[in-house]
Amino acid sequence: MARKRATHQEVALEVVCNIGRAVAAEIDLPSLLELIYRETGRVMDTDCFTIGLYDPLEDGLRFDIIYDRGERLPAMFLRRAEGWGLAGRVFESRTPLLFSDLAETGVPPEGIPVGEVPRSWLGVPLIARERAIGVMSVQSYEPSAFGPADQHLLEAIASQAAVALENLFLRREHERRIAELSALNEIGRAIITTARLEDILEAIYRETSRVMDTSNLYVALYHPEEEKVTFDYFMEDGQRVEKSPLYLRDGGLTVHIVQTRRPILLGEDLERELAEMGIRLVGRPARSYLGVPMLSGDRVIGVIAVQSPDRPRAYDRRHLDLLSNIANLAAVAIENARLFQERERRITELSILNEIGRAVSSTLELDQLLEVIHQQVQRLFDTTNFYIATYEEGTDEWTLAFQIERGKRLPPTTHKVRAGLTGYIIRNRKPLLLRNLQENLAFKKEQGIPPLGEQALSWLGVPLLAADKVVGVMAIQSYEQENLYDEEDLALFSTIAGQVAVALQNARLFRDLEASRTKLEARLIQLGALQEMGRTISGTLEMDTVLDAVLEAVTTTIGFSYAVVSLVDEEAGEVRAVRGIGVSPEQIA
Numbered sequence: 001m002a003r004k005r006a007t008h009q010e011v012a013l014e015v016v017c018n019i020g021r022a023v024a025a026e027i028d029l030p031s032l033l034e035l036i037y038r039e040t041g042r043v044m045d046t047d048c049f050t051i052g053l054y055d056p057l058e059d060g061l062r063f064d065i066i067y068d069r070g071e072r073l074p075a076m077f078l079r080r081a082e083g084w085g086l087a088g089r090v091f092e093s094r095t096p097l098l099f100s101d102l103a104e105t106g107v108p109p110e111g112i113p114v115g116e117v118p119r120s121w122l123g124v125p126l127i128a129r130e131r132a133i134g135v136m137s138v139q140s141y142e143p144s145a146f147g148p149a150d151q152h153l154l155e156a157i158a159s160q161a162a163v164a165l166e167n168l169f170l171r172r173e174h175e176r177r178i179a180e181l182s183a184l185n186e187i188g189r190a191i192i193t194t195a196r197l198e199d200i201l202e203a204i205y206r207e208t209s210r211v212m213d214t215s216n217l218y219v220a221l222y223h224p225e226e227e228k229v230t231f232d233y234f235m236e237d238g239q240r241v242e243k244s245p246l247y248l249r250d251g252g253l254t255v256h257i258v259q260t261r262r263p264i265l266l267g268e269d270l271e272r273e274l275a276e277m278g279i280r281l282v283g284r285p286a287r288s289y290l291g292v293p294m295l296s297g298d299r300v301i302g303v304i305a306v307q308s309p310d311r312p313r314a315y316d317r318r319h320l321d322l323l324s325n326i327a328n329l330a331a332v333a334i335e336n337a338r339l340f341q342e343r344e345r346r347i348t349e350l351s352i353l354n355e356i357g358r359a360v361s362s363t364l365e366l367d368q369l370l371e372v373i374h375q376q377v378q379r380l381f382d383t384t385n386f387y388i389a390t391y392e393e394g395t396d397e398w399t400l401a402f403q404i405e406r407g408k409r410l411p412p413t414t415h416k417v418r419a420g421l422t423g424y425i426i427r428n429r430k431p432l433l434l435r436n437l438q439e440n441l442a443f444k445k446e447q448g449i450p451p452l453g454e455q456a457l458s459w460l461g462v463p464l465l466a467a468d469k470v471v472g473v474m475a476i477q478s479y480e481q482e483n484l485y486d487e488e489d490l491a492l493f494s495t496i497a498g499q500v501a502v503a504l505q506n507a508r509l510f511r512d513l514e515a516s517r518t519k520l521e522a523r524l525i526q527l528g529a530l531q532e533m534g535r536t537i538s539g540t541l542e543m544d545t546v547l548d549a550v551l552e553a554v555t556t557t558i559g560f561s562y563a564v565v566s567l568v569d570e571e572a573g574e575v576r577a578v579r580g581i582g583v584s585p586e587q588i589a
Helices: 002-021 029-040 085-093 148-193 197-208 253-260 270-277 317-362 366-377 420-428 437-447 487-538 543-558
Strands: 048-055 060-068 071-073 076-079 097-099 120-128 131-140 217-223 228-236 264-266 288-296 299-308 386-391 397-405 408-410 413-416 432-434 458-466 469-478 563-569 574-581
Touching: 002 029, 002 148, 029 048, 029 060, 029 131, 029 148, 048 085, 060 085, 076 085, 085 097, 085 120, 085 131, 120 148, 131 148, 148 197, 148 317, 197 217, 197 228, 197 299, 197 317, 228 253, 228 299, 253 264, 253 288, 253 299, 264 270, 264 317, 288 317, 299 317, 317 366, 317 487, 366 386, 366 397, 366 487, 386 420, 386 487, 397 420, 397 469, 413 420, 420 432, 420 458, 420 469, 432 437, 432 487, 458 487, 469 487
Parallel strands: none
Antiparallel strands: 048 060, 048 131, 060 071, 060 076, 097 120, 120 131, 217 228, 217 299, 264 288, 288 299, 386 397, 386 469, 397 408, 397 413, 432 458, 458 469, 563 574
C-alpha cells in the first residue's frame, strides 16, 4: 500500500514537473490546455474536466477546453453578469471549492452551466503573480469522487499551469503588440509611398490580416453628395468580390456607422443585437462583426469592417482599438489618394478637351473626327459599348454615326426620332443616367419607350448641344455591370460632350460649306461654257462650227456624256440628226 502511494506521489510530481517545463516551451494555447488535461488525467479522474480563462474585456470566463465523459465539447463563454456558476465563485473568491455530493448540498443546476449536474465537483483557481487568471475544475457523476488529497494535488497542478499560461499570455501579448505596431507602421508607410487608392486598400487588407481574422473584410467609402457608400474593397470568405453601392436610405450597419461616426462591436447573435439596436440587416448574417469609421477631421471618409459568419465573439476590445488606429491612418491615406485621383482626373479631362479641340482644328472630316473623340473618351471611361448619334433639327430621324458594340465597330444605322433612349434625350435636351436594369426598364415603361436592342445594366447618355441646338447624343453603357456610373461620371461626360458638340457642328458646317463650294464651282463652269458658246456662235456662220459649240456647251453644263443635234426638214416632213458628240457618225446617220 505504501509502495502504491509512493508511486502515485512520484507520478504526481512528474505531472507537475511536465507542466512546469511548458513554461519555457514554445507552445500555443490549445496545445498547452491539452497538455494540462492529459497530465492531470494521469493522477485523477478527468472524464469531466474544464479550464476557464478570464477575459477582462468581456468580464467572463472563456472555456476553451471542456471534456464531459471523456468527450471534447465545443468551447463556451460565461459572463459574470449572466451567471457563471461554481467556476465563477472559485474565480471571485480565489479559493478552491470541493463538493463531495452536490445532490445533498442543494447547489442549483445553474451552478453547473457546462454539461449535466454532477455529483462530485472540485474547482481550484489559476493564480499567477497574485492575480486570478482562470479556473480549473474536475467533476464526476459519482459521489465522493474527490477528497482533500485530490484538492491539494489539483492546486499544485493549477499553480504550475497558471505560470505556464501566464507566460504564454505574456509571450502572445508581446508578439501581438509587435505585429500591431508593424501593421500600423506599414500602413503609415503606404501613405507616403503611394497615392494610388488600390495600393492603399491592398495595404490595409494585408497588414490588418497580420493581427486579426480578415477572411471577411471590407473598406467602404462614403460619398456625401450622393448619400451613398461604395464598397471599394470587399473580401468574402477569403475571395475579392464586387458589391453594389449602398444608399443611406437602405440602412444597415455600415450606414449606421457613417451616420453616428461611432464603432460597432457585436459578437453573440448579430440578428438579435441588430433588432435591439433598431438596425436593419443588410447582406448575409454573421456571428461576429466589428466596424469602425474612418474620420478626417469632422468628416466621415468611410468604414473598415471585419466579420465572422460562424464564430461568435471573434473580435474583442483589443481588436476594436487596433482597427480604430488602422482606420485613422487609412483615412489620411485615402483622403490623400482621393485628392491625387481628382487632380489626375482633372488633368486627364483637360487633356481630353484639348485633344478634341486640336482634332477640330486639324480635321473636319466627320468619320475621322468621331474616331478621335472615341480614342479620347476611352482614356476616362470604358468604351466597350459606346456611340455617338447625329441629328439635324427639324428632321424626324437620328443616325448612329459612330457605334462600338462589345468592342467592335458597327456600320451606321438610322432611327426615328422617337426611338429609344437616344430619341428621348434629343426631344428633351437633357442627360440621362440609369444605374441598373430595374431603373432602365422602369424608365422606359414610364416614358412609353419601346426597347431598342439589348438592355443595358448601366446606361449614361448626354445631349450634344451647339448654339442651343441638339446636334446629337453621346452615350456609354454596360451589359455586364450595374451601378457603373454615377453623378460625377455624368458631370464629366457632359463636359466632354460640350466640346464634342462644337466639333460635330463645325464638321457639319464644313460639310455644308464644301457642298456649297462644289455647287458654285459647277455653276461657274456652266456659265463659262455658255459664254464660250455665245462667243463662238457670234463669230462664225459655219453651221458645223455653230453646232459643235452648242454640243460642247450642252455636255459641259448639263453633264451628259454624249449629245446629238437634229434639224427639222419641213419639206421632207422629217427630223434628221446632223451633228453629234460622243457618238459615231453611223449612229448620227
